[in-house]
Amino acid sequence: MVQPSEPIVRRKLSTEVYERLKAMITTGELRPGDQMPSERELMERFGVGRPAIREAMQALGGMGLLAISHGERARVLSLTPRSLFGQVDRAAEIMLTTSPGALDHLKEARIFFERGIVRQAAERAGPADVAALGALLAEQRAALGDPDRFIRTDMRFHARIAAVPGNPIFEAVAESMLGWLRQYHNELLIWSGKENVTLLEHEEILQCIADRDPAAAEASMVRHLERSRELYRHQGA
Incomplete structure (x- = not known):
């Protein structure tokens, strides 16, 4: 045969x-x-x-x-997880530029990811984590009037929440997604009073984490990201 x-x-x-x-x-x-x-x-x-x-x-x-x-x-x-995800940065940039729906998919994925992360942060955060997030919030408040610094500190706040559970993959994924979104942040919308809304929402999220209330932390994060998702748009959109 x-x-x-x-x-x-x-x-x-x-x-x-x-x-x-x-x-x-x-x-x-x-x-x-x-x-x-x-x-x-x-x-x-x-x-x-x-x-x-x-x-x-x-x-x-x-x-x-x-x-x-x-x-x-x-x-x-x-x-490391950070270097691993860093390898796809350029590919992600091309995908977001050339695929019409990719930005919306990324924003949706971010909400799905961060709502779970903030629950774990509320369960596991220690005094040092709460203090570090509070320091970032104070830094962001001091950055009012400086859009670039305000947005960079905003992203550091979210990345620091992702670091709380102690899983380096969570932190690397958060940093990558935030970096991919950064170029689509419409800074003009900062000047419509939304920067103060962002601060209030961050304060609420931080308080839920400090209170060790996972459900409230998740609800606060979802409200914040659903409201702010419109800040990320393609140029001319």
Whole structure:
């Protein structure tokens, strides 16, 4: 009986080099902070030319696994949630620019995400967390009249809430979503009195967290984000 055809697919040399270099990192042969072997050493070790080595190294750099500097050996990086999500920033920017519904989907996803985060924050926040959020609120109040600083502090307030549960993935996701939204914040709307509304809503959210009331914290966050979602628009919208 003839067996089904199982052709062997020949891969690019750079792909093979990439897999071997990645294995050197994932198996612990090379650890975060270590320098990669020189290009010449790798060429001799794998029996390939310089282009295959460079292409593989660039692919690893694009993943955030290597720091590549001109004139220096590449260095192995520690892959963290923050660096992982940072790798999709440019792709997210293109998606938001070219896909008509993507911004609305992102705003909806933010509400879904932050309503759960603030519940955990209300359950787990300690005195230091409440104090840190209070300091950010005071900083935001002092930024009235300075739209750029006001918005940056607003986003730091939300990112700090995401840090309360102690899960670095929560914090990284929050920072990424806030960063993607930042370019769509319509600063002109700041001057219609909404900055004071934002402060009052943040005060309410903080009080719910301090009172360790998850349900009230969630309700306050949802009201705040539903009201403020219109502040994020495409230019000319």
